[in-house]
Amino acid sequence: MQLYNTLSAIERAALIEEAGKERLTISFYTYAHIGNTTIFRNHLFIHWNEMDVLGRIYVAHEGINAQLSVPAENFNVFKAHLDSISFLENVRLNIAIEQDNLSFLKLKVKVRNKIVADGLNDHTFDVTNKGIHVDAEKFNELIEDPDTVLVDMRNHYESEIGHFKNAITPDVDTFRDSLDIIEKDLADHKKDKKLVMYCTGGIRCEKASAYYKHKGFEQVYQLEGGIIEYTRQVEQKKLENKFRGKNFVFDHRRGERISEDVIANCHQCGEPCDDHVNCANEACHLLFIQCKSCAEKMNNCCSDACKEVHELPYEEQKALRKGKVVSNKIFKKGRSEVLKFKK
Known part of the structure; x- marks a missing residue:
């Protein structure tokens, strides 16, 4: 019984491109009391893998948090499966404003302590007593x-x-x-x-x-x-839109344009820009804002040091990374000292 991915992201992307079929990027969540999270996790993986669902899903005793890519032709089957689960029946599905067939390239269903990391250890706090x-x-x-x-x-x-x-x-x-x-x-x-x-x-x-x-x-x-x-x-x-700029999203798109306002700036040159990228140096992978001009100048990297590494032959890059823990900079999104115009 298959419970994990067998294809790489590159292999999956090629299959999606070859199929040429529309996919929908969807997110949903719900707080519920889930007893055996491992059994529930495996249940979801088995059924969603058969539907060619891809995405990042967190399951915990307190509920589920899901961000998915579903083939449009399988949407009704997917929705029927959700409705067959008591606490997911008629759950609100947020369908992305801007669609991208490559928003997710693997199906990852993970068991976590919480569906949103909050650092709270107050057992008198009732998450269902909401606003x-x-x-x-x-x-x-x-x-x-x-x-x-x-x-x-x-x-x-x-x-x-x-x-x-x-x-x-x-x-x-x-x-x-x-x-x-x-x-x-x-x-x-x-x-x-x-x-x-x-x-x-x-x-x-x-x-x-x-x-x-x-x-x-x-x-x-x-x-x-x-x-x-x-x-x-x-x-x-036809309401007044009071949101300015882009909505950051947690998939390969990294953002959906909500208004034409560009309220951020390139972290390298300071020009108006709101496009997030990851540093091309695999040993860094820092998330930051970079305009097209700086991307060309810096070869998609966040610093001259990363640019030098990225331009080395791939085997030399691997050798430099060998035995080293991935830099903490990946978690300090936009905070690196190499970025002159960071927030």
């Missing part, structure tokens, strides 16, 4: 209210390329870093202000809204479906 969900129209009304505090629950490299106007954008590397910082900064407004939060697809706000209610905030709201669903509703209902 009020609001749609795009209500969200637009709320964020114009002077008694509202709007908070972006994403990380610095996400909000750097796009965010809602007047939002507080914490300068953090991880979701867990933002929870206590926001509580401390807003400690004097637990009763008199409306705390309104948003994130990419809703999963971080779901947990954050419950956490802040647990911490005594009385008026807690979250954008239903996150930026992805907001954009869809704005287009369908």
Whole structure:
């Protein structure tokens, strides 16, 4: 019984290109009590592998967080399988605004301690006691209210390329870093202000809204479906779009354009740019913003040192990496000292 990938990303990409069929990039999450996470993980892999589903899925005792690429022709079968699972029946599916057949190239279903790493160890905290969900129209009304505090629950490299106007954008590397910082900064407004939060697809706000209610905030709201669903509703209902720039996404696209505003800059030359790339040096792989001019000049690398390594013969690069742990810079997205114009 196959429970793991047998094809490399390169082999899978070739098969997708050869097939020439449309694929849909989808994300969803739900908090639920899952008993045997390993059995559930294997169940998903077996069925989704048969449907040619690809993506990154985290399963934990607290629920599931999934980002997927599904063949369009298999969507109804995939949806029927979700509906056959009690806690996934009619789960909201966020379908990407911009589609890319190569958004995911492997099926990875992993068992984790939590579906969103939050660093919380408070057993009295009930993640199901969440805040009020609001749609795009209500969200637009709320964020114009002077008694509202709007908070972006994403990380610095996400909000750097796009965010809602007047939002507080914490300068953090991880979701867990933002929870206590926001509580401390807003400690004097637990009763008199409306705390309104948003994130990419809703999963971080779901947990954050419950956490802040647990911490005594009385008026807690979250954008239903996150930026992805907001954009869809704005287009369908002809609402004013209050999001500026790009929405960062966690697949090979790295971003979806929501408005024509470019609010970030190239980390190397400072020119307006909001295209995230990974350093071409496999020993670095740093995520940063790079314009086309700098990409050509630097051979898709973040620094002269990485450029020198990347231009070596492949076997020499492998020899240099042998026995070395991958640099921590991969986790310090956009924070490297080699980037002159980083945030």
